[in-house]
Amino acid sequence: MTAFQELMAFQRETEALGQVMGRLGWDQETVMPSGAGAQRAEEMGALDGVLHARRTDPRIGEWLEAAEAPDEAGARQLDEIRFVFERTQRVPARLSAALARTTSLAHRAWAEARAANDFEMFAPKLSEVLDLTREKAAALADGGDLYDALLQDYEPGASGAELEAMFGALRPRLVALRERVLGSERVVPPMDRAFDEAGQLAISTTLAAAFGYDLNHGRIDKAVHPFSSGSGLDVRITTRTELHNPSNCFYSTIHEVGHAAYEQNVDGAYLLTPLGCGASMGVHESQSRIYENQLGRSRAFTGWLYRQMRGVFGDFGVANEDDFYAAINRCNTGYIRTEANEVHYNLHVLLRFDLERDLVAGRLEVADLPEAWNARFFKDFGVEVDVPANGVLQDVHWSEALFGYFPTYTLGNVYAGCLNAAMRAEVSGLDEALSLGDTRPATDWLKTKIQRHGKRYQPKDLIGKATGAAPSEAPLLEYLETKFGGIYGL
Amino acid sequence: MTAFQELMAFQRETEALGQVMGRLGWDQETVMPSGAGAQRAEEMGALDGVLHARRTDPRIGEWLEAAEAPDEAGARQLDEIRFVFERTQRVPARLSAALARTTSLAHRAWAEARAANDFEMFAPKLSEVLDLTREKAAALADGGDLYDALLQDYEPGASGAELEAMFGALRPRLVALRERVLGSERVVPPMDRAFDEAGQLAISTTLAAAFGYDLNHGRIDKAVHPFSSGSGLDVRITTRTELHNPSNCFYSTIHEVGHAAYEQNVDGAYLLTPLGCGASMGVHESQSRIYENQLGRSRAFTGWLYRQMRGVFGDFGVANEDDFYAAINRCNTGYIRTEANEVHYNLHVLLRFDLERDLVAGRLEVADLPEAWNARFFKDFGVEVDVPANGVLQDVHWSEALFGYFPTYTLGNVYAGCLNAAMRAEVSGLDEALSLGDTRPATDWLKTKIQRHGKRYQPKDLIGKATGAAPSEAPLLEYLETKFGGIYGL
Numbered sequence: 001m002t003a004f005q006e007l008m009a010f011q012r013e014t015e016a017l018g019q020v021m022g023r024l025g026w027d028q029e030t031v032m033p034s035g036a037g038a039q040r041a042e043e044m045g046a047l048d049g050v051l052h053a054r055r056t057d058p059r060i061g062e063w064l065e066a067a068e069a070p071d072e073a074g075a076r077q078l079d080e081i082r083f084v085f086e087r088t089q090r091v092p093a094r095l096s097a098a099l100a101r102t103t104s105l106a107h108r109a110w111a112e113a114r115a116a117n118d119f120e121m122f123a124p125k126l127s128e129v130l131d132l133t134r135e136k137a138a139a140l141a142d143g144g145d146l147y148d149a150l151l152q153d154y155e156p157g158a159s160g161a162e163l164e165a166m167f168g169a170l171r172p173r174l175v176a177l178r179e180r181v182l183g184s185e186r187v188v189p190p191m192d193r194a195f196d197e198a199g200q201l202a203i204s205t206t207l208a209a210a211f212g213y214d215l216n217h218g219r220i221d222k223a224v225h226p227f228s229s230g231s232g233l234d235v236r237i238t239t240r241t242e243l244h245n246p247s248n249c250f251y252s253t254i255h256e257v258g259h260a261a262y263e264q265n266v267d268g269a270y271l272l273t274p275l276g277c278g279a280s281m282g283v284h285e286s287q288s289r290i291y292e293n294q295l296g297r298s299r300a301f302t303g304w305l306y307r308q309m310r311g312v313f314g315d316f317g318v319a320n321e322d323d324f325y326a327a328i329n330r331c332n333t334g335y336i337r338t339e340a341n342e343v344h345y346n347l348h349v350l351l352r353f354d355l356e357r358d359l360v361a362g363r364l365e366v367a368d369l370p371e372a373w374n375a376r377f378f379k380d381f382g383v384e385v386d387v388p389a390n391g392v393l394q395d396v397h398w399s400e401a402l403f404g405y406f407p408t409y410t411l412g413n414v415y416a417g418c419l420n421a422a423m424r425a426e427v428s429g430l431d432e433a434l435s436l437g438d439t440r441p442a443t444d445w446l447k448t449k450i451q452r453h454g455k456r457y458q459p460k461d462l463i464g465k466a467t468g469a470a471p472s473e474a475p476l477l478e479y480l481e482t483k484f485g486g487i488y489g490l
Numbered sequence: 491m492t493a494f495q496e497l498m499a500f501q502r503e504t505e506a507l508g509q510v511m512g513r514l515g516w517d518q519e520t521v522m523p524s525g526a527g528a529q530r531a532e533e534m535g536a537l538d539g540v541l542h543a544r545r546t547d548p549r550i551g552e553w554l555e556a557a558e559a560p561d562e563a564g565a566r567q568l569d570e571i572r573f574v575f576e577r578t579q580r581v582p583a584r585l586s587a588a589l590a591r592t593t594s595l596a597h598r599a600w601a602e603a604r605a606a607n608d609f610e611m612f613a614p615k616l617s618e619v620l621d622l623t624r625e626k627a628a629a630l631a632d633g634g635d636l637y638d639a640l641l642q643d644y645e646p647g648a649s650g651a652e653l654e655a656m657f658g659a660l661r662p663r664l665v666a667l668r669e670r671v672l673g674s675e676r677v678v679p680p681m682d683r684a685f686d687e688a689g690q691l692a693i694s695t696t697l698a699a700a701f702g703y704d705l706n707h708g709r710i711d712k713a714v715h716p717f718s719s720g721s722g723l724d725v726r727i728t729t730r731t732e733l734h735n736p737s738n739c740f741y742s743t744i745h746e747v748g749h750a751a752y753e754q755n756v757d758g759a760y761l762l763t764p765l766g767c768g769a770s771m772g773v774h775e776s777q778s779r780i781y782e783n784q785l786g787r788s789r790a791f792t793g794w795l796y797r798q799m800r801g802v803f804g805d806f807g808v809a810n811e812d813d814f815y816a817a818i819n820r821c822n823t824g825y826i827r828t829e830a831n832e833v834h835y836n837l838h839v840l841l842r843f844d845l846e847r848d849l850v851a852g853r854l855e856v857a858d859l860p861e862a863w864n865a866r867f868f869k870d871f872g873v874e875v876d877v878p879a880n881g882v883l884q885d886v887h888w889s890e891a892l893f894g895y896f897p898t899y900t901l902g903n904v905y906a907g908c909l910n911a912a913m914r915a916e917v918s919g920l921d922e923a924l925s926l927g928d929t930r931p932a933t934d935w936l937k938t939k940i941q942r943h944g945k946r947y948q949p950k951d952l953i954g955k956a957t958g959a960a961p962s963e964a965p966l967l968e969y970l971e972t973k974f975g976g977i978y979g980l
Contacts, residue, residue: 012532012536013532013535013536013539014536016529016532016533016535016536016537017533017536017537017540019529019533020510020514020533020536020537023514023517023533024510024513027513027517031521031709032724033705033706033707033708033709033723033724033726034706035704035706035707035723036707036723036724037723038723039506039509039722039723039724039761039762040723040724042502042503042506042762043506043507043509043510043513045503045506046502046503046504046506046507046510047506047507047510049503050507050540214525215523216523216524216525217523217525217526218523219521219523232529233523233525233526233527233528233529233530234522234523234526234529234530236523271529272529272532
């Protein structure tokens with residue numbers, strides 16, 4: 001075997017073990033007996049130790065030195081292995097261990113603080129996590145920007161400055177759109193009645209199939225928080241139901257199907273290799289969001305969904321497809337990011353991006369974080385945060401040291417905007433198909449342009465190749481202004 | 491840390507990874523998407539490689555050399571670790587790999603041969619497996635008996651000669667009992683009507699709870715073949731339903747609960763250590779069989795079960811508790827071991843024990859195996875085997891090189907007989923409790939005497955301590971002759 005083949009064989013086993021770790025996480029959230037948590041922690045800890053030892057195995061360095069890639073895809077495989085190996089080498093074992101220990105404690109402190117609505121209960125642990133994260137960033141940055149160094153874990157090739165420019169262009173037009181929508185005279189009533197769980201889950205499965213989710217290589221279970229898990233031949237999703245809010249179930253399912261179909265549709269040649277998964281968090285989110293929003297919440301598709309719901313639930317108090325489309329896209333102000341509609345969602349993210357960049361740069365102290373949050377929220381949303389659980393304590397990310405993760409949510413929406421514009425310019429009959437519940441013209445295009453490539457290209461290059469232009473916030477803004485201008489008669 | 495502590499910490503992680511491997515097996519049989527098999531094989535292969543490397547890690551030898559046990563339980567831990575380590579050392583890596591490869595092919599050949607009812611399709615692969623198994627046995631035996639060397643994987647401390655003596659005493663009285671039962675004038679009709687699956691599963695769950703299965707540390711799913719999986723805080727079982735045969739579901743569940751409750755009830759101090767599981771295959775089977783038969787198929791308990799079934803299914807065509815007791819214990823001759831009643835079951839096992847001992851000793855050729863099987867079956871059961879799938883091809887074990895496994899089934903029944911006799915001598919009011927569906931007087935006794943000790947004692951010592959006498963086939967024979975003498979009016 002050549003050095004390249006040896007390295008790839010070693011890596012293949014590591015990828016397989018990584019899939020096992022993911023499956024343990026799935027099991028924990030869906031089927032694990034309630035009393036098994038303590039043992040599960042030891043099981044995952046032991047497997048994590050195995051994975052860490054493999055990822056830092058000095059033979060990887062030797063193989064990388066000697067390996068010659070047989071082709072361009074092979075060269076990308078080596079790039080990916082080198083990228084991860086070098087980052088792992090740069091962070092001292094002591095620091096990795098301290099971060100694992102501290103985030104575990106911080107996660108518990110955050111959950112307790114949120115339940116008690118008391119930021120002070122979380123602040124000391126958050127400070128510790130932030131200090132360790134800055135230390136890690138310095139080790140990774142090698143003299144460069146701290147935040148940019150962290151960002152590479154989630155969005156390779158992105159920079160804080162570039163995102164700041166893009167997000168800076170988004171923010172004023174989103175705030176303006178938000179004000180116009182909320183000031184509109186059009187009143188959209190919510191769907192407020194009970195929809196039985198069996199009916200919701202039946203439609204959820206229909207939706208998953210409609211968006212091309214392959215149940216021979218996946219399954220749908222219920223979980224408290226919807227998620228997608230796994231790559232390759234076993235990619236599972238979860239959903240949830242709320243008795244009075246069926247769209248939570250439907251759009252959670254479509255969102256997770258976007259993530260899962262992406263993993264299922266990666267070229268089989270990349271199975272269990274570093275290229276055998278989505279290109280980045282941002283590109284991943286672009287797939288889940290375009291499935292959920294530009295396709296799933298379109299006038300054409302909601303018309304079909306309305307007819308499905310009538311078939312299952314009978315008359316549920318919404319008179320026609322147009323009213324249903326408006327109800328599905330109803331805009332109200334809320335405190336919580338994960339419950340936000342398309343108009344508000346990115347404003348939630350932009351707030352977090354600016355604050356976490358300031359935290360990492362040392363421009364903002366943890367003690368001043370709640371005030372900074374509340375001031376910014378009032379500025380962009382026009383509402384005072386009532387309690388910390390609805391403000392600075394709402395998200396889990398910072399307790400887990402995931403600084404640099406938040407902007408990929410909006411980047412995903414921006415990419416979805418670019419892809420949607422390019423797709424609609426290229427593909428004819430897309431809305432006609434959607435109005436019959438047929439997503440294939442859209443999902444086939446996304447599979448060809450994005451999904452099958454896995455991690456073969458850098459995120460920006462991938463979007464550029466798919467759309468013929470560099471990523472820009474403009475298509476997303478045009479899409480949102482046109483769509484909500486129509487619904488709210490602006 | 492002392493050498494003992496280092497060794498135990500290392501071992502703990504290995505045990506945790508072993509639990510992960512078991513969970514992957516559970517997942518594969520219950521919830522895995524149908525198309526995920528190829529990837530799952532790579533995942534399990536990678537984890538198996540990790541486990542093998544840990545189990546042969548040379549540091550274990552160094553730790554064992556230096557370790558001093560702090561107490562007697564610690565000394566037993568070291569014994570167990572040494573036992574496994576030395577056996578692993580004795581088998582060359584080349585031979586282990588050849589066995590893994592060959593059994594994988596042999597398993598497929600066996601399944602195809604069974605489907606085609608053609609022993610010749612299996613014979614070449616079985617010969618290869620047997621040759622490799624004999625080579626492995628020679629490496630393990632170090633000049634001693636080959637079969638005894640294999641037996642130690644399943645029943646530490648047992649010998650073929652000792653089993654031969656015990657089984658030799660069982661066989662004539664079982665054959666005689668079988669003839670008397672089948673010659674009896676008492677006709678027991680089978681329960682032959684449809685019982686809906688939901689009702690069967692509801693009673694199955696009630697039965698699991700009645701036998702003390704802890705659903706906070708376990709769960710029940712459906713699978714093609716019922717099994718129990720896991721140790722410690724996460725021990726799962728599966729069951730199955732047959733529309734016209736609800737007792738298959740009920741007694742599969744009780745049997746697996748016997749295995750699972752044993753694992754759940756091991757002293758928590760042994761969690762994720764070599765002592766943190768059942769003492770042997772034989773002792774394990776003693777628990778599943780005493781739950782299933784001596785308790786679950788007793789007149790007292792079947793009376794309660796009859797009333798549960800009446801509650802769920804209404805009048806199902808069995809007039810009273812006595813008729814139900816007879817129906818549940820109905821004896822007919824069948825070809826298949828796994829479907830056999832208490833009178834016939836051990837005759838199936840004894841046949842396999844004698845044949846596999848002859849195979850391993852080189853006294854019987856694979857080519858002559860079907861004829862030997864059929865002749866012996868006719869001698870003990872009075873019936874000619876019709877097709878190989880009902881004879882020599884019915885069990886998976888030999889294709890997987892599990893020579894030495896079969897006798898533990900009957901040893902388990904023998905142990906169950908000993909435990910039942912001792913328990914009934916010690917515990918008063920047992921049948922009164924069983925007739926109310928209360929198994930606690932029995933299961934508490936078994937927990938105290940057997941289950942909590944895990945692998946702390948050698949199997950024979952454990953049974954001896956629990957019953958006050960060396961294991962013997964006599965109590966099982968007395969139990970069977972009394973029980974079936976009563977049912978069939980002998």
